[in-house]
Amino acid sequence: MKIILETKAVTKVYRAGKVDVLALRGIDLRAHQGEFVAIMGPSGCGKSTLLHILGGLTTPTSGEVWIDGVNVSALSDAARTRVRRDKIGFVFQRFNLLPTMTAQGNLEIARHIHGNGSGAMQLQSSQEVLRVLGLEHKLRSKPLEMSGGEQQRVALARAVINRPSILLADEPTGNLDSENSQLVLKMLQELNTKFTQTIILITHNPEVAAVAHRLVEMRDGRIVDRAQDVSYTAVEESFL
Amino acid sequence: MIVANILHRPMRTFVSVVAVAIQVTLVLLVVGITTWMRVDSAKRQEGIGADIMFRPPNAQLLWLTGAPMSVKFKEVLERVEGVKVAAPVLIQTTTSGGLSQIFGIDLPSYSALSGGFNYLRGGPFEEALDVLVDDLHARNNKLRVGDQIDVLNHKFRVCGIVEHGKGARVFVPLATLQDLMGAVDKTSVFYIKAKDPNETDAVVQRIKAIPELRDYSVISIKEYLSQITNATIPALNTFIDVMIFIACLIGFLVIYLSMYTTITERTREIGILKSLGASKLFIVDAILREALLLTILGILLGLGFTFLAKRVITTTLPTLSVLITTAWVVRASLLAVLAGVLGGFYPSLRAASQDPIAALSYE
Secondary structure (H helix, E strand, O other): OOEEEEEEEEEEEEEEOOEEEEEEEEEEEEEEOOOEEEEEOOOOOOHHHHHHHHOOOOOOOEEEEEEOOEEHHHOOHHHHHHHHHHHEEEEOOOOOOOOOOOHHHHHHHHHHHHOOOOHHHHHHHHHHHHHHOOOHHHOOOOHHHOOHHHHHHHHHHHHHOOOOOEEEEEOOOOOOOHHHHHHHHHHHHHHHHHHOOEEEEEEOOHHHHOOOOEEEEEEOOEEEEEEEOHHHHHHHHHHO | OHHHHHHHOHHHHHHHHHHHHHHHHHHHHHHHHHHHHHHHHHHHHHHOOOOEEEEOOOOOOOOOOEOOEEOOHHHHHHOOOOEEEEEEEEEEEEOOOOOEEEEEEOHHHHHHHHOOOOEEEEOOOOOOOEEEEEHHHHHHHOOOOOOEEEEOOEEEEEEEEEOOOOOOOEEEEHHHHHHHHOOOOEEOEEEEEEOOHHHHHHHHHHHHOOHHHOOOEEEEHHHHHHHOOOOOOOOHHHHHHHHHHHHHHHHHHHHHHHHHHHHHHOHHHHHHHHHOOOOHHHHHHHHHHHHHHHHHHHHHHHHHHHHHHHHHHHHHOOOOOOOOOHHHHHHHHHHHHHHHHHHHHHHHHHHHOOOHHHHHOOO
8 A cells, every 4th residue: 555644754843942852753653555553652752743743734953754755844834734635634532623613514614625616516415525424413502502522523524624644633532422433433434444544633531542553652752662553454455 | 504503693694794794785875865965956957947156166066155246247247149148146054953955035036047937835035134944854844934044143034935946955145144254245056047048158158258257167068967977075085985895895794703603613513524525615605605695684684774774764764766777786885795705715725724633623
């Protein structure tokens, strides 16, 4: 499988007042197309910073980030935004749905930003995605009218509606009960399996990390362990 | 998204829309009232029926007042070939009941200019302290024939109500006004009727050729009316410009504050949009569209306010009206759009340049 995402010696230094904080200290990471990678580590180890860099929300202080053959760390802000729009979907712990818009509106804005479809076709597509996620009856509900699980499923639908190559999930089950957590994880697995979507999932929960093909453990801004899961080989083979 | 956002904060939307409406209303009313006053003044001058105005040297265009000329010029002017009649008019400006002019007229010569007043009630002067008022002034002040009114601190009897459009709204005998002003045998202006209106220019030249009248202003009514524009009335354009600027400033500041608080409140949402891949242009466009939508709603409401205000003004003040032209409706709307877009521009740039990570973590 081709390498869809790669970091080379990525470092990130934050300026906190007069003190430099070294958040990432030379991260080398690779993810293949269709791979499901979990990044685990304690709070403050730099995993969210790494996810933000992978998603092009910020740039590394040094090193390179390659997404689908493009060195995004060398791109302008506008070009990185285009890569993010075309290649990456985000799922956050706090769902991050637009509060003034309905579930359907949240999906449509993602499609609109992507420039993908319009009018009746867009509406049909949004409705289809929500139907698959069991949220058809929530089309016209605003985030505050939905449970946490429902909100996260809408967020997940929004992240994948434009079929990005890479899905970056930052503690997606962090605010959910166990039942909804299982549901969301199952959906992530399905997306990964059905659409060969690369998923990078950040968590500090080993049970959540267990659904991934591969576990990467971080501590103090470094990768300290890379556990290769055999199950990915099977998945990889199934794609061939 | 834009509609959802403006519905999300109805009070802020309402205040913004009303502010833009006030801007549009203010522009249209200021321009409409001043334009109407100018047009009305010109129409009333035309309604006098004269072909030529004979004025003192350095006379102001609109507000002739005082008594700088001798009425004896009447004989001189009426001897000029082609002059049918020269009617002296003494003009007194009064601020009683609003800025207006009182014409002291020699009724026979003044009537000869246009064939006389059309008396709707009552009749001509009978006594020295008689006053004629036009129908609009009478309606405005609820006057009837026989009523007593104060003119220059003296009690006058309304002897007649005449159709409007013949110079002033209030007329008193020339001799009475001369007495009251301490200007015996003096006048402010002569209105001249030519025997043949087609020879007006020739008559003007003949009057100008009289050596003793060399310094006086002689102008045909046609030329005079063509000179009455906003630009020729002292300070009028400046006044209009200042009022328009203030109105636009109100619209700009309210939209600016509204959009600024909006983007501050929606910092997290801007971060979400950025995480979805929204470009800076997308965010600028979204904020400006929102500002534009508020402005358009404000323009529509402002037009409604303006026509309502016009109705109230014309109902309560018959001597005043508002001239609303399509050109100024378009200009006022464009000014509101400009102020609205400028008001939304900085907040939109600020929103677009926000750091997505900081925005996403904004509480």
